[in-house]
Amino acid sequence: MILLQSEPTRETFWTISPVGEAVFYALAAMAVVVFLYGVYERFARYAEGETDAFDRLDDLSGRVRRASRIVLSNEKQFDRDLYGGIMHAFILWGFLTLLIGTTILAIDIDFYRRITGESFFVGDFYLSYSFVMDALGFLFVVGVGMALYRRYAVREERLWGRHTGREDDVFVWTLFVLGVGGYLLEALRIVGTEFPEWETVSFVGYFIALGFDAAGMSAGLAETLYWPAWWSHAVIALGFVAFVPAAKPFHMISSFANVVTADEKAGKRLPGVPADESPDEIGYTSIEDLSWKQLLDTDACTKCGRCSAVCPAKASGRPLDPRDVILDLKRYREELDAGRTEEVDIIADGGTSVVDAETMESCMACMACMDSCPVDIEHLSHFTEMNRRLTETGQMQEPVQEAMMNVFQNGNAFGDPARKRPDWTDELEFEVPDAREEDVEFLWYVGDYPSYDERNRRVARSLARLFELAGVSYGILYEDEQNDGNDVRRVGEEGLYEMLVEDNSEAIHDCEFDKIVCTDPHSYNTFLNEYPEMDPEFDYPVYHYTQVVETLVREGRVGLDGSEIGYTVTYHDPCHLGRFNDEYEAPRELVRATGARLAEMPRNRSDSFCCGGGGGGLWMEHEEETKPSEERLREALEDTAAGGEVEKFVVACPMCATMYEDGRKTGDYEDDIEIIDVAELLVEALESKRGAGGSGAGAVTDGTGVGTAD
Structure with missing residues (x-):
């Protein structure tokens, strides 16, 4: 029978008998029970896991707010992938809208009507509800369609792997069938109720209904087809609810929980x-x-x-x-x-x-x-x-075992005696202060590579000249300094790492200083984020040298005016400085302060591509198609806006310098680009200024020394 309604609303269980309603509620209850039990089983399994090392539930309200912002904004989906971000935003917001809409309808039917004898699912509320549901539901279908296109037509490589299986197909196709099926049901109802004038607000369903009508579908046929279509849609929807905890759809719950409990x-x-x-x-x-x-x-x-x-x-x-x-x-x-x-x-x-x-x-x-x-x-x-x-x-690989033994016996990965650690200072014409013997503002932790590796000793000497020129109160630990342990820990040598923390902390605690400055981002990271975990008294302000020098340049204590050198460079964000600790601007400001034209690589800042030296990579041997350092140099010369005009590849990490010097040789880039540290670039700019007749605070004496400020 065709029902003609006089005010904007619709019959929820149109063509469904009271027995059918009862069966639906019984199936819905079963689906919910299966869903809740499945979720309980999942979380009960987590409870069997070991206690986590960190507090994951402190400031729970703040964690939930952060997780809600991240999830609802889709900010991480948009990172590096605009298509994926739009696709996921459409699916998420469409799904949530449909879920909320279904919940509102259930409240009206199962609670409000039973309590008041009336329905709020009428008039302007119904019209607004129908429009929003159609609009966001349409975005949901579009989003799922985009997912299907990317997965099956484009066959996006990263979506396929050895863990791709039938459940992935079932998940995405079920979403599509539910989304499209909802509109087909709506269209059948509109045709079957003879196109109520207010149903134009359901613009997607109305458009499909016009198509059905143009194809010759009568109201009676629509009513006949509605019953099996409704039950098909209901069974699939309830099956999906029950299916959630058992397979991929569970990520809708576990992912949010994971973001809430993130460290x-x-x-x-x-x-x-x-x-x-x-x-x-x-x-x-x-x-x-x-x-x-x-x-x-x-x-x-x-x-x-x-x-x-x-x-x-x-x-x-x-x-x-x-x-x-x-x-x-x-x-x-x-x-x-x-x-x-x-x-x-x-x-x-x-x-x-x-x-x-x-x-x-x-x-x-x-x-x-x-x-x-x-x-x-x-x-x-x-x-x-x-x-x-x-x-x-x-x-472990033999070279890693050898490096660990060197660190254990000599306090450095090179295996050289500790007494040789300060030998890099010998070529300077001034004395580098000893922080063990005098009070200083900055305790400078030099690090293994700037101390022992000849290439990186140039970086240490350049930084010392900058500190001396700017009148910085600084000092080093000389032979009492040991490997910082950052990469020792990441290759799995926790016991050795703990020993290094204890020894370095003891040496540092014995000095009188205000702040720590590190040459190496790896040292900067572990001093800033890990040493305090083991030694609560290790609560010093910690800086990477680019942060300190950028302040000196900004204050006019170095004497650069931004016109010293004019060639084109690109800058590589070290993982431990950038992605780990969000310092992107200080090195760039220093590059600009020299007058060099900075050409950014496509993968920069948090998207930077690793040099290959972290996690013990400096000590390991690998069979590789292309070394990370070679790929990065290729990117610098071919993919930056400046292209082949790039003359220097600027780094701010001794390990990066080492890896890229190796990449220049193995990748045959020695004639194409030069590797230079930010500190070396600054000294080169100062020497250029002096060579052009500059004087005063920016003057340098020669390639081995720094002049004094006027």
Whole structure:
């Protein structure tokens, strides 16, 4: 029977009998029970995990606000991928609108009508409701269509991998069927109720209804078809609800929970090893070693492949795909829980382990995977735990073992005696102050490479000249300085790292100073974010040298006026300075202060591509298709706006300098570009000014010394 309504509204269960309504409610109750039980099982499994090293639930309201902002704004989906950001925003906002709309309708039917005997689902409210639902529902369908196009027509490479399976197809196609099916139902109802005039607000459904009408569909046929269409739609929708906890749709819950419980310093600092843990228990020995947050990480992964797309190890042909590592752990846990597999090593060099040792050795600890992950998976904590296991079982590469032994015996990775650490100062015509013997403003932690590596000693001398010229109160630890331990920790040598923290902290505590300044971003990161975790008294202000020198230049204490040199350069953001600690502008301001024209590479700031030296990369040997340093130099010369005009490749990290000097040779770029540190560039600018007749505070005496300020 066709129902003609006199005011804007619609019958919710049109053509559905009271028995049909009862059956629907029974199925809905079953779906909800299955859903709730599935969610409970998931979270109960997390509760079986180990206690996490960090407090994940402090300031819970603030965490929820942050997570809501990140999730609702889709800000991480838009990063590096405008298409993906628009697609996900359409799907998310459309889905939430449809969910909220369905909830409002349920409130009206099941509560408001029963209490008041009336409905608020009429008049202007109904018209507004219908328009918003049609508009946002349309965006939902468009978004899902974009996802289908990218996955099946374009076949976006990062969406496919060994963990891509049937559940991915079922998920995306179910969303599409539900979205399109809703409009088809709406169109059948509009035709069947003979086009009520107010239904034009449901513009998508109305347009489809006009199409049905033009094709000859009668009101009676529409009414006949509506019943099976409605039930098909209802069963699919309720099946989807029940299906959520069992497969990929669960990421809608686990991802939000993961963002809520994220560590704001994840990757910058790593979880420690409990003091009472024996060597046999260090690292991932079994799936039970994962903390509840690490278990949640594995469920939060949406297989989007963003981490895979930005991983420099994967791009270089190394056997690491960050997504696969996380999903390998998930699959192993699920199969173990279900009794479908036997227990094996999580990480080992060969054999039947979940993850192969070579995979973990490939990681550069650059944190690009974590920065790109839209759901805050903390890959680096998993990778470090596996590296610790390799360390404890003696499965590290021989060059890494040698470097660790050198650090243990001599306090540096080169194996040179500690007494040679200050030898870089010998070519300076002034004495570098000893912070152990006099009070200073800045305790300068020089680092291994600027102290022992001849190439990087030039950086240390350049920085010393700048400090001397600007009249900075500074001093160094001389032979009492030891390796900072940042990369020692990231290759898995936690015990050695703890020893270094203890020794360096003791030496630093014995000095009188106000602030610490580091040459190396790796030292800067671990002093700033990790030492205080082990030594609460290590609460000093910590700076990278570019931050300090930028202040000196801004205050006019160095004497640059921005016209000293005029060639074109590009700048590489070091991972530990930029992506780890958000310092992007100070080095750039220093480059500009020299008068050099800065041409940005396409991948810059948080999107910077790692040099390959982090995470022990300086000490390892890999078979690679193209070294990360070679790829980065190619990008500098071919992909920047300035192209081949780029003359110098500017760095602000000794490890980067080392890797790129090697990349120049192996990539055959020696005649094309020069590697230069920011400190060296500043000294070159000062020498250029002097050569052009400059004087005063900016004057330098020659290539080995610095003149005094007037």
